[in-house]
Amino acid sequence: MDLKIWIEKLITEKPHLKEVLSLYDKVAGFNKECEKILKTEDPVKSLDKLLEIFGKTFEVPYEFISFLKEGLEGKEEEVLYYPKKLWEIAFFGEESSEEEIKRMLFLLSMPLFRKLALEDRKNKPNSEDRKRCLVCGEFYSLSVIDENNKRYFLCPVCGYKEEGPRIGCGYCGHTSCEKIDLLVDEDEIRVELCKDCKSYVKSFKETIPLYLKYPDPYLIDLISLPLEVVAQERGFIRRSPNILGIREIK
Secondary structure, eight states: OOHHHHHHHHHHHOGGGHHHHHHHHHHHHHHHHHHHHTTSSOHHHHHHHHHHHHHHHHTOOHHHHHHHHHHHTTOHHHHHHOGGGGGGOOOOSOSSOHHHHHHHHHHHHHHHHHHHHHTTOOOOOOTTGGGBOTTTOOBOOEEEEOTTSOEEEEOTTTOOEEEEOSSSOTTTOOOOGGGEEEEEOTTSOEEEEETTTOBEEEEEETTSHHHHHSOOHHHHHHHTHHHHHHHHHTTOBOSSOOTTSOOSOO
16 A cells, blocks of 8 residues: 555544645655755756656746756755755745755755755764764654664654664653653654653554554654643653644744
C-alpha cells in the first residue's frame, strides 16, 4: 500500500487533519519527483526544473518563482552542495508573511538535502554535532524505537537517521530519566519533555499498531500534532520543524 492510499484512509479516520495530510501528500510527491530530476549532472537545468515543479505542486505565484530564479543565478552548484543557501535569499515587498516564505524555502530545499543524505555526505562529528543531524545540521525532534529497544533520531529535513541514547533529551544531551516528563496519547505516541531546557522530542515504538498500519515515521509525526499542542501550551519547544516546515502549532 502506498502513501497516497494511507493518507486517503487517514483523512477519513481523522478529518480534522485533512489539510495537514493533504499537504504532506504534495510534499512527498514533490520530493519523489525531484529525486529523479536531481540525478542529472547539469545543476542549472535541474534547479530550473525543481522550481517549475515546486510552483505547480504548491501553486506558488509566478512572481515568487521568478524572484527565486534571479536569486539563484550563478549559485546553482553552491546551492546543490549547501542547500541552506536557499534559506538566505532575502525577499522584499512580498505579500506573503516571513513565516510563509521560510516554509516555502524549507520545502524547496528538502529534496536537495535528501540528495546529500543519500550520497552520505556527513560532516565529521564532534561533541556539539551529536545533538544535530550530520548532514544538514538541524536538531532532532523525532525518534523511533525499534524492536531491539534501540532509539533512532530522524531528521525531518534530509531524512538522515542516527542511533542515539535510549533515554534523555535530544537537545541538551542529558541521559537522566528523572529530568524527563512524558505525554502519551491513545496511539502510544509520546512526547518526551525535558525539564532542564524545556525542549521536547516525539518518540514511538515501531511495534505500535498505528505504525504497523502506516509505516511512515513522518506521517506518524503529523498524526500526533494534537499531542504537540498540549506540550507547547505547557511552554515546551520543538527545536526543529516537522516535514511540512512547521515548528510552532497554532
